[in-house]
Amino acid sequence: MSQPVPIDAHAGIWRADALAWPAGVVLATGHAALDAQLPGGGWPVGALVEILQAHSAQNEWRLLLPALARSGAGPVVLVGAPHMPFGPGLSAQGLAPERLLWVRATAPAARMWACEQALRCAQVEVVLAWLPQTRADQLRRLQMAASEHGKLLFVMRPARAQTESSPAVLRLLASLQPGGDGVQLEILKRKGPPLAQPLQLPARPARLAALLAHDGPGRLRLPGTAGSGLTDVPQGATRPVDAAPSICKAGDALARVAAAA
Amino acid sequence: MQLPPFAKQAMHWLALQPLHEPAAPADGMPDGAQPGGAGAAGAESAAPDMLADAAAALGWWALQFTPRVALLGQVVLLEVSASERLFGGRRQLIMRVRAAERPVARLRMTQAASALLALARLQVAAAAGRDPDQLPLYALADAVPHLATLERIGCQTWGDLRALPRGGVVRRFGAPLLEALDRAYGQRPETYPWLVLPEVFEQPLELQAQVEAAPALLFAARRLLAQLQVWLQARQQGVLALELVWQMDARRDTATQASVVIRTATPTLDMAHLQRLLAEKLQRISLPAPVLHLCLRTLETVALSGATASLLPDAQRRGDDWVQLLERLAARLGPEQVLRALPHADHRPECMQDWVPAAAALPGADTPRAVRAAAGGAGKKAQRLPGGSSGKVAGSRYDNSAGKRATTRKPPMLRDALYPTWLLATPLRLAVHQDRPLYQGPLTLLAGPQRLEAAWWDVARAPAVVAAVAVMAQEPRPSSVRPPEVSTTVADPPLLPDAPQISRLALRDYFLARSAQAGLLWIYRERLMTARVDGDKPVGQWYLHGVFG
Numbered sequence: 145m146s147q148p149v150p151i152d153a154h155a156g157i158w159r160a161d162a163l164a165w166p167a168g169v170v171l172a173t174g175h176a177a178l179d180a181q182l183p184g185g186g187w188p189v190g191a192l193v194e195i196l197q198a199h200s201a202q203n204e205w206r207l208l209l210p211a212l213a214r215s216g217a218g219p220v221v222l223v224g225a226p227h228m229p230f231g232p233g234l235s236a237q238g239l240a241p242e243r244l245l246w247v248r249a250t251a252p253a254a255r256m257w258a259c260e261q262a263l264r265c266a267q268v269e270v271v272l273a274w275l276p277q278t279r280a281d282q283l284r285r286l287q288m289a290a291s292e293h294g295k296l297l298f299v300m301r302p303a304r305a306q307t308e309s310s311p312a313v314l315r316l317l318a319s320l321q322p323g324g325d326g327v328q329l330e331i332l333k334r335k336g337p338p339l340a341q342p343l344q345l346p347a348r349p350a351r352l353a354a355l356l357a358h359d360g361p362g363r364l365r366l367p368g369t370a371g372s373g374l375t376d377v378p379q380g381a382t383r384p385v386d387a388a389p390s391i392c393k394a395g396d397a398l399a400r401v402a403a404a405a
Numbered sequence: 406m407q408l409p410p411f412a413k414q415a416m417h418w419l420a421l422q423p424l425h426e427p428a429a430p431a432d433g434m435p436d437g438a439q440p441g442g443a444g445a446a447g448a449e450s451a452a453p454d455m456l457a458d459a460a461a462a463l464g465w466w467a468l469q470f471t472p473r474v475a476l477l478g479q480v481v482l483l484e485v486s487a488s489e490r491l492f493g494g495r496r497q498l499i500m501r502v503r504a505a506e507r508p509v510a511r512l513r514m515t516q517a518a519s520a521l522l523a524l525a526r527l528q529v530a531a532a533a534g535r536d537p538d539q540l541p542l543y544a545l546a547d548a549v550p551h552l553a554t555l556e557r558i559g560c561q562t563w564g565d566l567r568a569l570p571r572g573g574v575v576r577r578f579g580a581p582l583l584e585a586l587d588r589a590y591g592q593r594p595e596t597y598p599w600l601v602l603p604e605v606f607e608q609p610l611e612l613q614a615q616v617e618a619a620p621a622l623l624f625a626a627r628r629l630l631a632q633l634q635v636w637l638q639a640r641q642q643g644v645l646a647l648e649l650v651w652q653m654d655a656r657r658d659t660a661t662q663a664s665v666v667i668r669t670a671t672p673t674l675d676m677a678h679l680q681r682l683l684a685e686k687l688q689r690i691s692l693p694a695p696v697l698h699l700c701l702r703t704l705e706t707v708a709l710s711g712a713t714a715s716l717l718p719d720a721q722r723r724g725d726d727w728v729q730l731l732e733r734l735a736a737r738l739g740p741e742q743v744l745r746a747l748p749h750a751d752h753r754p755e756c757m758q759d760w761v762p763a764a765a766a767l768p769g770a771d772t773p774r775a776v777r778a779a780a781g782g783a784g785k786k787a788q789r790l791p792g793g794s795s796g797k798v799a800g801s802r803y804d805n806s807a808g809k810r811a812t813t814r815k816p817p818m819l820r821d822a823l824y825p826t827w828l829l830a831t832p833l834r835l836a837v838h839q840d841r842p843l844y845q846g847p848l849t850l851l852a853g854p855q856r857l858e859a860a861w862w863d864v865a866r867a868p869a870v871v872a873a874v875a876v877m878a879q880e881p882r883p884s885s886v887r888p889p890e891v892s893t894t895v896a897d898p899p900l901l902p903d904a905p906q907i908s909r910l911a912l913r914d915y916f917l918a919r920s921a922q923a924g925l926l927w928i929y930r931e932r933l934m935t936a937r938v939d940g941d942k943p944v945g946q947w948y949l950h951g952v953f954g
Contacts, residue, residue, distance in 0.1 A: 233824030242745075247743050267727040320922070320924050
């Protein structure tokens with residue numbers, strides 16, 4: 145006879161100085177520093193995650209792409225994306241563009257509706273929604289749908305929404321590092337103690353970071369000095385290119401790229 | 406000479422009648438007692454009011470038991486003697502009809518050796534086991550015109566009428582009455598126009614009241630859809646396209662007929678999904694005149710293969726179907742708002758992907774479907790970037806799309822690392838201050854240039870430009886020299902509005918730039934002949950093309 149599994153009545157309670165545990169199903173974010181600060185060590189699956197950021201800055205892909213790349217093969221639904229998603233750029237960071245579904249809804253009500261429909265779909269893996277104008281009760285609806293169907297749900301909202309209450313399980317405020325290229329991340333809400341220091345994520349893809357570090361402003365080449373024109377196309381295209389970490393002469397690599405183009 | 410009644414027990418008839426109200430018996434029934442032959446009414450069974458034509462639907466459903474199904478008014482007659490053996494005997498067959506998992510409607514059923522007897526037993530509720538001679542005469546349709554006369558001569562039952570001399574009866578009431586009596590006793594063969602399942606579903610419906618608003622049509626259309634479902638199940642088909650036609654009041658000086666067509670990507674039996682699609686379509690329609698009649702017809706159906714059930718309980722995931730989601734989103738938001746990416750081998754970033762309506766290019770679609778989607782995208786509804794390429798280029802891309810798709814499966818690794826994650830649909834022209842581009846403050850160029858020269862074939866219609874390109878291709882330092890005649894052909898202000906002509910000749914130098922507010926940006930500067938003339942030297946315009954999000 146199998147013993148009945150005891151229901152932990154205290155699963156929703158955690159000590160104020162520790163992260164909530166157990167935290168349900170999570171998906172590792174791909175950023176070790178962030179994982180260490182999240183309950184369970186990753187994005188919560190089946191819960192609403194809010195990412196607040198300034199209107200001009202778009203840091204969502206940097207935060208989410210490492211996790212999305214490993215989130216299975218199901219569709220990723222983008223509702224109300226601010227720009228056109230660029231498939232080649234996303235596939236370079238591991239997200240196959242075939243998984244994307246881009247829903248271009250402008251009206252807030254239409255975005256909410258599309259989000260909810262996507263969350264109710266069995267095959268959908270992740271829903272990314274840009275909801276600049278939304279109310280807490282609408283977000284609660286999304287949170288319920290996400291938890292009922294076990295989907296990853298990320299909602300991007302403007303930074304001014306940090307003063308509003310939200311049913312999100314996790315709220316992050318992402319901003320650009322002043323003077324740098326990393327992301328500064330404040331955890332506004334989590335199942336755990338408040339975070340004193342903002343997190344610094346050096347969240348460029350490794351190859352791009354290597355290129356940027358090498359090809360700094362001092363190495364900037366003036367326009368018109370690279371590439372040789374149309375006649376070089378086949379040659380440049382077939383030239384083997386080294387793997388990313390071993391870029392030692394990024395400027396030459398760029399020139400080859402330009403020739404291939 | 407008379408044959409003994411039911412000499413040959415060859416035929417056996419079932420009479421089915423849809424029950425409109427489970428509480429109140431149908432009209433024509435003197436006593437309200439439920440007969441023993443009342444059929445099973447499962448929880449899923451729809452009320453016949455939910456069907457456009459309940460009797461026909463019941464007939465279509467009954468065709469699974471026997472090919473001999475006849476419709477007599479609101480009653481369905483089944484001749485089951487031929488299929489008894491198939492179902493394991495008469496008792497088994499009747500059990501099956503009664504306990505059908507999903508009967509079309511609540512139904513009452515009686516059985517007898519002749520159709521008219523079964524009908525009479527259906528009409529006279531307490532006559533389930535009664536001898537035919539005891540049946541009242543009003544239960545025989547052919548006797549109804551003569552009921553008053555027959556009553557006055559003391560004829561109340563079938564037995565009374567049979568006892569009268571046949572010659573006199575024929576002379577007084579005509580031959581049809583006696584023939585009907587003979588058929589009811591099984592002494593004459595009975596033939597009816599057998600029900601045939603129509604090849605194409607087309608069901609009219611007269612509305613009970615004039616409908617002024619299009620969304621209100623949905624209530625009536627629901628009955629038609631329920632009818633359609635019965636038809637589809639009987640034919641074991643799924644619907645791909647159907648059309649709802651409505652006829653409007655002809656007294657208004659408007660069109661008298663309009664329709665809406667619904668298409669689904671996969672053949673479906675799911676009426677809830679079709680109903681949602683229909684609702685989305687009807688939401689957008691305004692009726693110029695009140696609607697009186699509806700008609701639903703199928704445009705395209707295909708045979709439905711059965712679904713494989715899973716052995717594992719957890720294999721089925723909860724939630725809606727992906728295809729249905731796409732169709733629902735497209736129905737409400739418009740197909741051009743729900744997009745999927747199709748990669749293309751092209752050096753111009755704006756041509757590397759086509760965003761096509763997702764309902765046309767379904768995931769997991771095999772190559773023909775994908776190619777068809779690409780053709781559709783290139784031909785009519787392509788969600789190309791603004792200022793998309795000419796039809797000529799689109800056609801050429803389609804012609805060898807298979808090969809290009811193969812090449813785009815493995816893109817070169819290094820170039821991808823430099824691509825942004827967001828692309829601006831229309832490159833944003835940047836202001837320039839002291840030779841430095843501005844976007845929310847001055848930009849710092851981090852890396853570049855990455856040179857792009859492509860799409861010379863796109864300007865093949867302008868010979869002067871091609872010649873200019875040819876000249877420049879031989880120049881060692883083309884950026885410093887610009888043939889003067891080119892500016893008149895390409896850099897003509899009317900031809901080049903603020904947004905650059907994207908899929909024209911692309912001569913650009915891409916840079917990675919950092920903005921204090923917006924982070925890392927992907928900008929380019931136009932070169933050469935596409936540049937504007939500022940004073941005596943050409944100045945390349947700066948454009949913002951991508952954002953590293």
